[in-house]
Amino acid sequence: MKNPGNVESSEPNYDRQSMVESQLKTRGIRDERVLKAMATVPRELFVQEGHRKQAYADCALPIEHEQTISQPFTVACMCQALGLTGNETVLDVGTGSGYAAAVLSCLAAKVFTIERIPELAATASDRLQQNGFSNVVVTTGDGTRGWPEHAPYDAIVVAAGGCDLPPPYVEQLRESGRIVMPLGRDNSRQNMVRFQKNNGTITREHLGTFVFVPLIGDFGWAANSP
Ligand code: SAH
16 A cells, blocks of 8 residues: 555664664564564554554554454564474464464464454454465464363464463473463563473573463463453
8 A cells, every 4th residue: 555755664673673773672572583584573463553654663452352462562572482492383362353373374384373252263264364474373262271182282372361270271282381471460471481391390581571371271361350
């Protein structure tokens, strides 16, 4: 679409590169593969039309059904914490716009992503297929139960804040695999935690405070919790 005179929206490549420099490199994102993926995926494809100009802004943005597309730094931070090398099978819980799944698709061999809101899952699936992210499979369902059919996963990443680590994730995670997931009771602030499975034991490490929408499901919050 032509947008004469509007530098921000007519030069997305420039905005993307400057987002990588100013929001990611300066805040400790050092994994070259993550930086490259973030510099490659066109975030403007995943935001609502009215927010295209803010596609590379340093914040989360609203998407349909009162959900959000995560802040670029949050996506980069979670991807870096997974330590992907390119051969992995990843489960992405909370597809939302599909943006994080698209970034993960550049970092892993196969991405399975699950979203509880059917309309979001359908839109994200079309978007990902139409834009060549062919190693991503989207489904609708309660992602707190994981997606047993494609397990075991080398990595599981959760884009919504839960109350505790859902037991199905531990069962569906490969030995030495990692889970990155926000946890916390406060709806406006969660601790991002990295779990690692070693000899069947789960260790946890705190990565910082972030803001996520709630993870709603059998092993998450109830849909009507405050
Ligand atoms: N990764 C997304 C972020 C979306 S926000 C992106 O890049 O745009 C988190 C999403 O998690 C929301 O769309 C919400 O509907 C979804 N969600 C919440 N609980 C869920 C559950 N139990 N299973 C699957 N998706 C869930």
